[in-house]
Amino acid sequence: MSVAQRVAAPAPAPGARSDGPPTAPGAGRFWPRLLPVLCALAVTTRLPSFTRPLWNPDEGFLATEARMLARGAVLYSTVVDRKPPLLPWLYQLCFGLFGDDSLLPVKILAVPAQLLTAVLLASLARRRWGERAGCTAGVLYLLVSIGLDPEDAQAATFEVFMVPWTAAAMWCADRGRWSAAGLAVAGAVLTKQTGGAVLAPVLLLLCAHHRRAAGAGALALGFVLPVAAVAWLTGPARLLFWTVTGSGSYASAQGVLTLALSRAAFNAGVLCLGCAGLLVPVVVLLLTRRRVAPPELWLWTAASAVAVTTGFHFFGHYYLQLLPPLTLLGTSALCALPRPASPPAIAGAVLTCGFFLIWGLTSHAPGLPHSLEVARAARERTAPTDRVLFWGMHPEQYWFADRQPAGHCLTAGLLTNYSGGRGPSRVGEAYGVPGTWPVLRRELSLRPPALIVDDSRGKPYGPSRMPSLRAVLDRRYERVAVVDGAVFYARRPGPPRPTTSGRAA
Numbered sequence: 001m002s003v004a005q006r007v008a009a010p011a012p013a014p015g016a017r018s019d020g021p022p023t024a025p026g027a028g029r030f031w032p033r034l035l036p037v038l039c040a041l042a043v044t045t046r047l048p049s050f051t052r053p054l055w056n057p058d059e060g061f062l063a064t065e066a067r068m069l070a071r072g073a074v075l076y077s078t079v080v081d082r083k084p085p086l087l088p089w090l091y092q093l094c095f096g097l098f099g100d101d102s103l104l105p106v107k108i109l110a111v112p113a114q115l116l117t118a119v120l121l122a123s124l125a126r127r128r129w130g131e132r133a134g135c136t137a138g139v140l141y142l143l144v145s146i147g148l149d150p151e152d153a154q155a156a157t158f159e160v161f162m163v164p165w166t167a168a169a170m171w172c173a174d175r176g177r178w179s180a181a182g183l184a185v186a187g188a189v190l191t192k193q194t195g196g197a198v199l200a201p202v203l204l205l206l207c208a209h210h211r212r213a214a215g216a217g218a219l220a221l222g223f224v225l226p227v228a229a230v231a232w233l234t235g236p237a238r239l240l241f242w243t244v245t246g247s248g249s250y251a252s253a254q255g256v257l258t259l260a261l262s263r264a265a266f267n268a269g270v271l272c273l274g275c276a277g278l279l280v281p282v283v284v285l286l287l288t289r290r291r292v293a294p295p296e297l298w299l300w301t302a303a304s305a306v307a308v309t310t311g312f313h314f315f316g317h318y319y320l321q322l323l324p325p326l327t328l329l330g331t332s333a334l335c336a337l338p339r340p341a342s343p344p345a346i347a348g349a350v351l352t353c354g355f356f357l358i359w360g361l362t363s364h365a366p367g368l369p370h371s372l373e374v375a376r377a378a379r380e381r382t383a384p385t386d387r388v389l390f391w392g393m394h395p396e397q398y399w400f401a402d403r404q405p406a407g408h409c410l411t412a413g414l415l416t417n418y419s420g421g422r423g424p425s426r427v428g429e430a431y432g433v434p435g436t437w438p439v440l441r442r443e444l445s446l447r448p449p450a451l452i453v454d455d456s457r458g459k460p461y462g463p464s465r466m467p468s469l470r471a472v473l474d475r476r477y478e479r480v481a482v483v484d485g486a487v488f489y490a491r492r493p494g495p496p497r498p499t500t501s502g503r504a505a
């Protein structure tokens with residue numbers, strides 16, 4: 001009997017059966033029949049991702065970061081981000097193999113990432129509730145995987161590459177493979193910090209194992225070794241600072257609670273629409289006070305929900321982490337309901353998937369034309385070896401312009417704590433990541449950029465509210481153009497204009 005069965009899985013639906021031996025009728029045909037369907041669904045649901053050069057600034061940040069790493073930048077030193085290093089390294093690898101002028105290789109890799117997640121969930125459901133449940137889980141996951149704003153669901157960013165690790169952690173723990181489970185948890189954490197939420201259900205499964213002590217040691221070893229290796233490669237102190245301790249202001253809800261709650265409600269509503277085929281059976285069983293799923297699935301869902309709230313930003317792509325446990329909850333509920341409940345649930349998932357697929361294929365990118373126009377204008381006004389500072393929240397402009405960033409921070413958000421429509425509260429030099437402004441002032445003094453582009457466009461992080469940047473513009477630069485609302489400042493020839501205090505900026 002499996003670990004999951006000992007943790008009290010619900011009874012299978014009438015007629016459903018658990019995995020039999022290899023010689024059981026149909027046992028050898030499960031994957032040959034299911035895999036082609038899952039492959040077709042994975043490709044279909046990711047089609048919108050190929051219709052744009054990029055979907056959101058996260059992709060632009062990763063592309064610019066990877067290009068800098070390929071040209072000799074040092075992660076968490078001469079180029080920084082609040083995220084762990086696995087995905088920047090993946091982008092860098094793709095750029096090294098296929099060139100750095102397109103995200104197509106990374107977008108292609110997102111397809112097998114989603115496919116692998118579906119396969120792991122199908123295997124988990126099959127082991128617990130039988131082959132029909134396995135097919136249902138795999139298909140349902142891919143159908144709901146695009147059930148968010150296309151900008152969130154179609155971008156090849158952190159959550160898309162994190163969820164296969166979380167599903168793998170549960171798959172390994174379900175089979176008592178604790179070293180591999182620890183490695184998968186580490187992979188999730190090193191892709192995005194909130195991936196560590198899957199450790200909670202993994203530990204619950206460990207508590208039900210007959211060799212808890214040995215399993216705990218293997219789990220810890222599998223987790224610690226890869227994390228320690230990455231820390232050694234990047235520098236333990238720098239890794240800890242940029243991924244955990246240096247984001248206190250960013251994670252604060254002070255001054256943004258109303259905005260955060262409205263965004264949370266909107267994105268949760270979109271998620272409920274996309275997952276209606278999963279959630280309705282769960283709600284039906286809850287209302288009848290019947291057991292829906294084993295406790296580790298509830299814990300996985302709850303831990304993922306807590307991860308979504310981390311930082312109080314509630315961006316839509318955060319909700320992707322909820323989809324694997326919700327898929328298994330919905331599958332479990334369908335197994336406990338009479339079999340006629342499954343076709344309507346799957347039909348509902350197909351309809352909502354079709355809606356989001358059409359939305360993605362017909363969606364326009366309001367910010368993309370602006371970034372392309374600003375990047376083109378910057379490229380025309382600079383030489384290929386010139387450095388540029390785009391003072392804004394669109395790091396893709398560096399990538400489109402093919403110009404080296406003038407500083408280690410690729411967005412004004414890291415320096416000002418502005419993010420995702422945050423209001424004027426707690427935005428300014430005092431709220432940026434500690435230590436970033438002295439480094440930026442030194443970078444601008446030692447290697448002044450040929451061009452500074454103020455792309456704040458009335459937002460609360462404009463240069464007029466940033467004394468250090470304002471001083472640099474006043475002493476060394478002159479306004480030369482305005483392109484689609486972005487103000488261009490070119491470096492003034494000759495020595496810098498002295499300040500009233502005589503101190504260099």
